[in-house]
Amino acid sequence: MNNVxxxxxxxxxxxxxxxxxxxxxxxxxxxxxxxxxxNAVIKQKFGSFVRSRVWWKQFRELxxxxxxxxxxxxxx
Numbered sequence: 001m002n003n004v005x006x007x008x009x010x011x012x013x014x015x016x017x018x019x020x021x022x023x024x025x026x027x028x029x030x031x032x033x034x035x036x037x038x039n040a041v042i043k044q045k046f047g048s049f050v051r052s053r054v055w056w057k058q059f060r061e062l063x064x065x066x067x068x069x070x071x072x073x074x075x076x
Contacts, residue, residue: 007032042069 010017
């Protein structure tokens with residue numbers, strides 16, 4: 001857990017919150033935004049649940065959804 005930094009901005013209610021937000025890396029924060037957008041698109045296309053009950057099948061199902069999304073994105 002070394003070198004872990006939060007990427008969620010604080011509500012700026014105090015000067016301390018403003019200082020914490022100023023320390024955030026904007027490039028990483030923008031990557032977080034892109035990641036959240038892709039997650040929302042995948043959930044919208046394929047649904048927000050998995051049908052499998054076993055954890056490794058759930059992982060496989062999510063990986064397949066991501067692969068299909070990447071293929072569709074590359075083809076369009």
